Amino acid sequence: MKKIALTGIKPTGTLHIGNYVGAIKPALELSKDYDARYFIADYHALNTVRDPRELAANIRHVAAGWLAAGLDPERVIFYRQSAVPETFELSTMLMAFTAKGLMNRAHAYKAAAQENRNRGNDPDAGINMGLFTYPVLMAADILLFDSDVVPVGSDQAQHIEMAQDIARSVNFTYTAKTLKVPNALVRSEAAVVPGLDGRKMSKSYGNTIPLFAPEKELRALVMRIVTNSQPVSEPKEPETSQIYQLYRLFAAPEERDDLARRYLAGGMGWGDAKEELFHVMRRELSPLRERFEAVISDPNHVDDLLARGAAKARVIAKETLRRLRHAVGITAGGGGT
Ligand code: TRP
DSSP: OOOEEEEEEOOSSOOBHHHIIIIIHHHHHHTTTSEEEEEEOHHHHTTTOOOHHHHHHHHHHHHHHHHHTTOOTTTSEEEEGGGOTHHHHHHHHHHTTSOHHHHHTOHHHHHHHHHHHHTTSOTTTTOOHHHHTHHHHHHHHHHTTTOSEEEEOGGGHHHHHHHHHHHHHHHHHSOTTSSOOOEEEEOOGGGOOBOTTSSBOOGGGTOOOBTTOOHHHHHHHHHTOOOOOOOTTSOOOGGGOHHHHHHHHHSOHHHHHHHHHHHHHSOOOHHHHHHHHHHHHHHHHHHHHHHHHHHHTOHHHHHHHHHHHHHHHHHHHHHHHHHHHHHHTTTTTTTOO
């Protein structure tokens, strides 16, 4: 039997090429060898996205984006977290096994509290329980599906460790087989995509290239990538150039070697390098954008695919929950499932 890979996608914004290269492509690659369960973590997004239209639009955008990028809903169980209510029951169960101290140590919560202190505010200002208990809901997402591996960025590694801790706490109380203890599959830092300013491409830095930017906008953004003031004639280091770092992600191996040679030979200016980058990006992203536009223009179809995914997911989720309820003794009366 194939192992199970599961990951959640938080719909807090629209997709950019950092998401595509860093998360979507590797997850789709992984889905060839694993039984994949990929879902839109919409309740995780609710902690921060409070405009209902924005949240609803993000959910559809992200779903359509993954489909456009090649997610095959026949092979991958693709669903919205909110459509699998078993998640929230499991989350409630897991609360009983989660030390408050464990949550106190979560990086995201600690950073938010520290930020408050730095500003002279109450440490809890603006921190809701959704943020504080975020790792419990995430553990429920993972443990509900007996996940073996969880592909994530390094910022999520601690959350997976917490899911392991919570699972072990349950297993210690009942039997070692009550929950499967998952493992993180942390993406290599090589998959970190530089943004327009050279820092990691991230929505919070405002340095992103939208994945489905129209060609004109794509070109304009590529032309805006920050460079140093080296003159055209000077040889250039591929490894330290973010244009080259981006180029590698979209170019064939021969193209990569060729551009590296041209960099090192001198005589190539940043403007030329940007044209080369635009060329390879457009080649890969234009068909993707066309598919995206086709998919997003039929939102009912997207909703329908997600609903079918949720139905498949719930068959598994109900079974896990039955096992758990039985393990903890919440079975009697009312014909508990
Ligand atoms: N917290 C993850 C992020 O911000 C999203 C997420 C929610 C997730 N539930 C998950 C990832 C379960 C992996 C497994 O990116």
